[in-house]
Amino acid sequence: MLGTDDGQVRAVLARILEEDRATLAREWAGQGDGDGRELLEALRNALGGTLAVSRIAEQDPAVRDALTSLSERRARAGAEPSATAMAILALKRTMLSAIERHTEDSALRYRAALLVNELLDSAGVLTFEVYSAGRERIIREQHSQVLELSTPVVRLWRHVLAVPLIGTLDSARTQVVMNNLLEAIQANEARVAIIDITGVPTVDTAVAQHLLQTVSAVRLMGAECVVSGIRPSIAQTITQLGIDLSHIVTRGSLADALATAMQLLGDGARPGAVTG
Amino acid sequence: MLPDERTVPSGEYPVRAEEDLLAARHAVRAAAVAAGFSIVDQTKIVTAASELVRNAYIHGGGGTMTVEVVRDPAGRTGLRLRVRDEGPGIADVEQAMTDGFSTGAGLGHGLGGTRRLVHDFRLDTEPGRGTTVTVVRWQS
């Protein structure tokens, strides 16, 4: 590959990109939305510069931006990553035929072809990276939206809140639950928070740990916490795992928990946590 | 796609005097706000910074803290703190990581708690050579 990145070949390619830009853009069909032109112009300017060909895709700001926006747009539109890669390959073919039109000199053609390969291969890699990063971000965003949706905090009574937990309780979810609950406690001046785990299929050590953590945080805020909906099988598991929930107020059903909450409010004078 | 990293404050802060602890906290808070951290994320990283600089000040006889904005391949923003001291170093790392362990005058909570406030945690220490703790917390 040494020797392909010389001034003469770069100049030829830059000229092709300048003079034939409209044709190239047209031939590079399937883009249709203007980013073709933008990328071609950025490539031409980069070839006129001093950056090594293998680094242009990664390091030239304009080329990088054009490739990024091309790839991100496709990721958002739900296109397969291969479609984005194919677009870059199509550009390669388009440029190769433009070189053929432009020069009869086969040595020059060969060197220009090598250069185009080097330039656009790294462009292909970049678009793929950007594509997967974009998808990952979308997945992360959706994940957090689902988390928000799946953990509502409801107000059961004046000063009494409840969080019905449904599904598996992992650490990310616990963070969201805790956060929503604590914010709601502050906003509603709640004195009792009920965490109902009727809909939680299994409780392992990690889940129990998360529950304990939530209860601690609620108490730090100055409210009391009641955990309800511990089914017999879960109660057994908790005992077998040797997890100590003895300093947590637990009730069988949400109704029992509400009754307990009313009692706690009735005692009135002691919503805060008294430990030790 | 990438926000301009230069707009995010970063730099090196001394941890030499007691006032520096407060200044370090402010610096981390400002960087966390600029990096778009939520209130909870801000609170966690500032608390972690507070623990680390206090350790460096009390156990390490002072040092420096650097704050850096970092980005992972998926475009997520994080803050990297590096707190370095030239103190005696930590002889028993395992013990120092235990909750509640502290060799200072009833200060510090051991590094175990701080570790839970961040996503990446690295401890480089050698007796007589000082201690460097590097932590990263990513935006959630």
Add this chain to the structure above:
Amino acid sequence: MNTGLPILRLGDVLLGGLLSDLDDKTALAFTDELTTRIANEGIRGVVIDISRLEIVDSFVARVLMQLAATGRLLGTRMIVAGMRPAVALTLTELGLQLTGVQTALNAEQAMELLGWRRPEEAPHAS
């Protein structure tokens, strides 16, 4: 050392507040002042409003726990009020539960715990 932090006396209750830029020296001086006044003035209850504290690290947590323990020895009930949600989350993650410290949602509820009632609230209570 004068902390510049106001400590209000309401009957036999002291009400003090911590500010966001709490440094170690001020925290210690604040608790010293409280302890002295608890002992000298026959104080029955202490409320510390921490709603303006943006972080509570292990140092501040320890100061609060020690103050509560000292208060207990002197026959005083201490209540920490108004911890922010983010602070509560962070403290539990740190592994600190403020053992021995009583908490309340805000200063008002803390005062209620110590037996103070808002007049208009009294008929509705319980």
